[in-house]
Amino acid sequence: MKTFGARLLAAFAAVLALCGTSPGVSAAGSAAAGGAQFRAKCGICHKAAPSANSIGPTLYGVFGRKAGTAPGYHYSDAIASAGFVWDEERLDAFLKDPRAAAPGTKMSFPGLPDAGQRADLVAFLKSLGPGQP
Template sequence: MNFAAANRGAFVILVVAVMMGASWLTGSMVIPDRLPARPLIVTAENDPAAPLPTGNVENGATLANATCSRCHSFTPSAQDSAGPSLFGVYGRPIGRQPGYAYSTGLTSLDGQWDDARLNAWLRNPAAFSPGTRMSFRGLPDVAERANIIAWLKTLH
């Protein structure tokens, strides 16, 4: 192949790439990316108002010990560590464990920990309480959240 033919081929590829980039740029300016206000298909996974499935206490204990025990304790006499003790958390006022310094986002919330609030918290703590110090990203699986909540109900 001669050098002129290679230059013409490279030029054609360059022109096509520039045209594709220009069309993408024009399209993105004309039609902006917008996320829908709510999911298009509402499932139990992305609908916080959906009722929780029945949780399995044994699976919840296993999952909580694997996931939560790094920062939380589960016994009545345990000291708070990175997070407050979860003993008796179900029904406790949000952000009101005596002796633990909560973030202002949690202390500003009213109400008690119930199924719906624990579900929202375990799904995405940062969305439930913006500014929380809890670094846990959340559990996307609704069955896992239901299992942990069922187990937390037994800690009294």
């Protein structure tokens, strides 16, 4: 008969398996898979090159950059006045549900519910060059 602790650990491992994660495995995403996510879901409005604003701001160097500061892009008041720096947690929350993470944003993307896809996309965004806080 399993102890309560053993049953709890087994339940935790089962939940992690359902989420696509297992104990001891990094939750870091794949930049290569994130590049595919970017092209499929973000590339219509965003570019991944310096000074390449489009419908949305360039995402080159977004990781580590203060929100609302890509040169030459006119941000919504929600992002322009956000006052935070884009990090893994902020990017993940914004990619999950942009309107909940930044009420008043003009980004029309409905969000990416899959945590693994978000982790991949964040890994890709981190690979795009240094941010300018």
